[in-house]
Amino acid sequence: MGEFELIRHYFQRAGANPPGVVLGVGDDCALLAPEPGQRLAISTDMLVEGRHFFADVDPVALGHKALAVNLSDLAAMGARPLGCTLALALPRADATWLAGFSRGLFELADGAACPLVGGDTTKGPLNLCITVFGQVPPGQELRRSGARAGDEVWVSGQLGDARLALDALLGEIELAPEVLARARQRLERPTPRLALGLALRGIASAAADVSDGLCGDLGHILVASGVGAELDADALLASDAISADLRALPRERALHCALAGGDDYELIFTAPAGAHDAVLQAACSAATPVSCLGRITTEPGLRWQDACGRPLDLAWASFDHFA
Missing domain, CATH: 3.90.650.10 (PurM-like C-terminal domain)
Incomplete structure (x- = not known):
């Protein structure tokens, strides 16, 4: 299985783009359209085999967690998801593993209204890097710097x-x-x-x-x-x-x-x-x-x-x- 066949089979989905996504998987860049007056909230997390997860972890669970840890950052900012990208390094193209991983990823992505809009794949030690994009009205974002005595x-x-x-x-x-x-x-x-x-x-x-x-x-x-x-x-x-x-x-x-x-x-x-x-x-x-x-x-x-x-x-x- 080649790289682009892998992407099409496991990570590119048919149908119309969801609201906020002008262009998704398949082009050089994704195009997102935040609602008028919203600020973009962006966060990236990396999961490395042997550092963040065990080699024998259920790939469905790993697909879930890879996105969940990024969505948690949006939650902490009070942001609503717009979409995400996935950079994936794989030691080999294992069809069973890919099917499980993509299922876990998409189950959470669908539930959180956070579509996969792009990314990259390469051969190498198992490494997952997801970037999430969200939107939040100016002045309503939850920052770390607002705590006050008595809170x-x-x-x-x-x-x-x-x-x-x-x-x-x-x-x-x-x-x-x-x-x-x-x-x-x-x-x-x-x-x-x-x-x-x-x-x-x-x-x-x-x-x-x-x-x-x-x-x-x-x-x-x-x-x-x-x-x-x-x-x-x-x-x-x-x-x-x-x-x-x-x-x-x-x-x-x-x-x-x-x-x-x-x-x-x-x-x-x-x-x-x-x-x-x-x-x-x-x-x-x-x-x-x-x-x-x-x-x-x-x-x-x-x-x-x-x-x-x-x-x-x-x-x-x-x-x-x-x-």
Whole structure:
């Protein structure tokens, strides 16, 4: 199978282009048409075999995750998807693998209204690079730099299960088969919180997606905003932000998975205390659970405390490829 036959068979789809796409797969460039007055939001993520995923991962799940991690960035900006491109390096043209990968990619792309509009293929070590394009009205984008003292700190969904699965797959912890299956689902098929990102426009003061661990990703917001935060570790462990599977583990491991694990692809965001009910209403409208973890302070830095207000030393860093 040649390169262009591969593209036509697995990645080029017949039919009219969706709204916002003037020209899609098959030309030298794609042509997108954002709605009048909208700003473009653009993000790129790369997934490398052996670094971001195991060699034996289900290709359907990998197709899903390759796009999901990019859509999560659009969600954190409060942007609506327009389309995406895929740069794909393959060691060989495996028809079974390609069929599964493209199916997982298109299932999520269709559900998120994010059509594949172009890209590139080459032979080499397995490497996936997707660029997403979205649109957001000026002044409604959710940036990292808007948190203010007194704001509440929120997180969507649940944290830590992806890291729990990774630890088990690396042989660092033994899990019951049903627990591993649930955790592995979170690792390999994250849910980009697009609906919540849109619902938080005009409510959240700052946002980021939790891709490298809550401590580090919240830290990006604090640095960009010139503020600090105080969070309650015991309240976190007792909240809906932690699954029953993670809560059943020793406290230290549960906290490490939740705070420094990464691969959660949830949203960490801040909002004025007076918008507490509005956040809950936005979460309800997006059918996405959220948990309030603490508050923003004027004093820089991230500080953790227990239920009695005693300070805790939880100075975990986010994942860093070059650290």
